[in-house]
Amino acid sequence: MPVLSDVARQADVSLATASRALDPDNDHPVHESTRARVQAAAQLLSYRPNPMARALRTRRVPTIAIVVHDVSDPYFAEVVRGATGAASARGFLTVVCNSARDPQTELRYVEMLCLSRASGVIFAGGGLEEAHYRRAMNGYARSIAGYGGALVALAPRAERWPSELPDNRSGARLATEHLLGLGHVNIATIGGPTTLRTSRERELGYAEAMKSAGLKPHIVPADFTPAGGARAMAALVAGRSPTAVFVASDTMALGVLAELRRRGIRVPEDVSVAGFDDIPGLEFIHPNLTTVRVPMAELGAAGVRRLLGELDGEPHGARVNLHPVELVVRESTGPLSRRLPPSKRVDGLPAEAPVRRNHH
């Protein structure tokens, strides 16, 4: 593989000149004819600069990292897809770090990233709430800023970092209002882990909508997994069974739907279910889930654009960009129907004609 000195020799210039001629945003003047000669030489030898040598000098490697809670979660998978696409289009490689929601693991990753001088780190998931974690993370953040790297958050965090966030609160309000509009009054929400700000924002949107309608919110926390969603739904059914549920993530909604089917409770005839995120593949499950579309891939792409912007001198600091979300109504939500409570319902009995009590 040719190195810069080969190019310099071929073009009959010094290393310095060769380097300058090849670097478009070097401000040192180089005569046009010389530049052309060098470029021709580079072309001829099909020279490609060695990223490691360059990294050693510029103090950072052209890779950006994205840390997620779980790559297997379709939400994060989509974000990663968006981010890798945008990064590779700009000549950056993307390393993905799977924290498995464990503070230790996440910290270990960030340390490795710090050490290897990644250009930036994108946090796709929310921050964990733990004193040690918070302190250590702040240290790494300073250290990354120290060598000219940048950080971006794609989910709300305590740390004031540049952020590209989905409009969780509006989305939750939208979904809840949709349920209210269908005549439901007994609406519960299955939220995410209480330690995550994302959960809190979505709960807040739900609570706002309920309050506006003069209704009492009913929040049951879960953990953003299908199994967690199923458990929460089971608890809900065991108690004062709601006629509609706003589930704070589609991943959980999958479990909710499965649990309801297991119990012979029909969706949407007996209970309406609305999700959040619009993960891919929803059109292939039954019933097609009504949900709030979050532009996941776009969020990932926006994250790398923002990161690259911060990197070369457009530092907008802690500014947060809110990405709009959108309600997409499918089959899992329907008008409130007067019916027997599920526990007393005779299996297979068709639901009575729905009664419309539109609140809008």
Add this chain to the structure above:
Amino acid sequence: MPVLSDVARQADVSLATASRALDPDNDHPVHESTRARVQAAAQLLSYRPNPMARALRTRRVPTIAIVVHDVSDPYFAEVVRGATGAASARGFLTVVCNSARDPQTELRYVEMLCLSRASGVIFAGGGLEEAHYRRAMNGYARSIAGYGGALVALAPRAERWPSELPDNRSGARLATEHLLGLGHVNIATIGGPTTLRTSRERELGYAEAMKSAGLKPHIVPADFTPAGGARAMAALVAGRSPTAVFVASDTMALGVLAELRRRGIRVPEDVSVAGFDDIPGLEFIHPNLTTVRVPMAELGAAGVRRLLGELDGEPHGARVNLHPVELVVRESTGPLSRRLPPSKRVDGLPAEAPVRRNHH
């Protein structure tokens, strides 16, 4: 941040000695007391070697790449999860490259990896069949081997690389035999893209089982996406509708199930469906899919272990390790039942009692 020379000064030795004392597999002798002194100094200063400087010298960076067709596909997401876990446990970062099944994109990624001297590349998906792609890829492979990197394949390819593969053929045979055992004779398969060797292996297993039972195979190709599966199923129903379908991937099976439901064809009463892979979340869809479990995460982990093995002197060359797969029977397959053909069936009519014609 402390550098090696700080440690050397602290321990009062030269750089060379410091480096040697800190590197456990350096064969140059260092007196035990000196080594202890250096290690103490490193500890004291909490010294961490700079990966970039090290990479410049050793000609490769401690990151391994994994190229997948689509991170959002649960199959690949799982493989990535397994690989990142194993890699980070050994101090390696993992970059993921999303080829989107495009030869150009994949080639561009591999070139970047080559240039940045990644320690190794794991190909999670099969190779594309295209003259230019094949030729270019071979060039990169040689170049990677040239600087001491390694390659590993996690899906069958034309290139003879070290491989960790799922036992596709046995799996397909298992699934088909399960269907035969339930009394089905009119069994079709929905395969993957014909250009992928994975598809061909799974088709082969299916065809073998059919042949052993004296039956004629019926193969319809699709593209490993839910939409593709749905289209293929639609075509199947339009033709000589089978009573059982072996779908060569769970991702496609999702689409198949959706299409059958759309048409009011019940699973498994009217048609049995078996998938392949056992992607996570199957227990939350209805009906729970009978499938062949591929140890996806383990495959990813085995890939990095193999890669690391090849890297430091356990080169087993092109040896292929086959990972066993396992049939997991759930709800989507059932015994053949005499029934009206779906098109003439009256909706809601319960199926007749199943007739057992076990072939085993």
Add this chain to the structure above:
DNA sequence: ATGAGCGTGGAAATCCTTTTCCGTGCGCGC
């Protein structure tokens, strides 16, 4: 007693690019 051999550790080269610092030659103003 001397040279071979071994255990130990240091100096310096190497990996390759970027960037600082300096020098040359030319044009222009006074």
Add this chain to the structure above:
DNA sequence: GCGCGCACGGAAAAGGATTTCCACGCTCAT
């Protein structure tokens, strides 16, 4: 005509670890 500044290009340092070569001192064999 002299000096000043500017445009251009080169030499060399820097970045931080690894590794090659060499040297030193000691033991053991001849």
